Amino acid sequence: MRLVFGMLLAGATICGSAPARAQFSGEIVKIGVLTDMSGIVSDATGEGSVVAAQLAAEEFGNRVAGKPIQIVFADHQLKPDVGASIARKWFEQDGVDSIVDIPNSAVALAVQEIARTRDRIVLFSSPGTTALTNKFCSPTSIAWTFDTYALARGTAKAVVEGGGKSWYFVTADYAFGHQLQKDASAVVEANGGKVLGASAHPQGTTDFASFLLQAQASRANIVGLANAAGDTVATIKQAEEFGLTAGGQKMAAMLLLLTDVHSLGLQATQGTFLTTPFYWDLNEETRAWSDKFAARRKGQRPTFMQIGVYEAVRHYLQAVEATGSDDAINVIAKMRATPIESAFTHGATIREDGRVVRDMYLAEVKAPKESKGEWDLYKILRTIPAQDLTIPLAESTCPRLKH
Known part of the structure; x- marks a missing residue:
């Protein structure tokens, strides 16, 4: 070991x-x-x-x-x-x-x-x-x-309220991805939006062409990424290559990290929505x-x-x-x-x-022309209150709680 x-x-x-x-x-x-x-x-x-x-x-x-x-x-x-x-x-x-x-x-x-x-x-x-x-x-x-609940619900609610009413999900085909999609979908629909469809991909997929073409064909306002790490990076990179963002669709990542955005660059990630509990700037x-x-x-x-x-x-x-x-x-x-x-x-x-x-923040990845430096990557659009991000105690399954 x-x-x-x-x-x-x-x-x-x-x-x-x-x-x-x-x-x-x-x-x-x-x-x-x-x-x-x-x-x-x-x-x-x-x-x-x-x-x-x-x-x-x-x-x-x-x-x-x-x-x-x-x-x-x-x-x-x-x-x-x-x-x-x-x-x-x-x-x-x-x-x-x-x-x-x-x-x-x-x-x-x-x-x-x-x-x-x-x-x-x-x-x-x-x-x-x-x-x-x-x-x-x-x-x-x-x-x-x-946690996944906070990131999925924070992004979905804020994006729907901002006009992103129709969604298509590209989802990692294991428990983590399906939970992200479930949590985000519930918020989209509860706030008057619609989920037009979803594509599930195996973890570690390198070719997202078929999944992204389905997302593109759906004409959804928002392509929700219910995946993480290398899967999210690959999805965003290939979405830019397929012209999804150039065609007017926005990406909403359930879990996207500052280092992911830095690695991909703003040209590929610009306009992506995400929820973050902290930002350095x-x-x-x-x-x-x-x-x-x-x-x-x-x-x-x-x-x-x-x-x-x-x-x-x-x-x-x-x-x-x-x-x-x-x-x-x-x-x-x-x-x-x-x-x-x-x-x-x-x-x-x-x-x-x-x-x-805790409160968190809805962020949007900047366009290259908006960035003033190598790590100037996010626009903070609004604060998301803690009550929108936390599983209510009444719904908790924690055995330590007395319901």
Whole structure:
């Protein structure tokens, strides 16, 4: 099994004074970034997620409640068994107090179960499955950044309200893609729109010609992309080659990352609608943090998954500082009781099912002539309120909730 490990360990002054009777399991507060260092989402997570965690630790002078902070990381290779093995070793042998990031929903669910049985904290920035806060919700985990429900419903509702009434879906033919299509279709129809059809493709398809020709023939206003990662990238690239956008159809991506848009270029992606929980260029405060990130990433701006790692680690360390403890139950209780405040988020809260309730943004990818720089990629069209993006508690299947 190939593991990629690294760590940051430094000492400096702490921000504020630690509680007088701090209780810790060891002499170090250790945080593990479990991520994809070499696979299909490594640009959007990977080394950037590690940098994000390090930047959060540095805001505390790399010490919290009198203890040094240590950041370790590993590559789960997008394999549940590898991710579970790393998590088990971290918790049982290496003294890791919490794990963050974890792109890939299958890996995330495996790690969540290990953390649950050991009363350890997991903060998910990168997996999208709603199962983390529904059927398999845990008292010691938080879905920090997004889920498929939020992205699909956020984009669909906002686009329909903006005039995109007729839709055709290009959908990945597995549970993730079908859930995206189902959630988005429900919103389209509930808001007076129509779904004219859909084409399902196998994961990892390289030739989208037949699916895109069907979308083009439908004459739908919006081509909804209920897929992710390389499938989304390939769909958008080939849609531009087939002239869908030139012909007046708009693309609406259920899951599109900043690094995807940068890789494809604005010529291919211009006009695509998407929902994002964060964007680096929102204001002076977000740009300042992103400049720090970019300085360590050869100019690359952070994705929303990487920003989520930063914010989750920061909020976790605030709770450790406040409680004077690394005990998972005490720390997670403090995290849930404290509104989230950072450069990117103001007043978000953590529900009992572990879902962070936050506003998000409807964005449109800029045309080349509108961009003022390499990473100036999005126009933020509007804020989408949290209540439009979060599964109502009454509909939740989380067993921890009392209905």
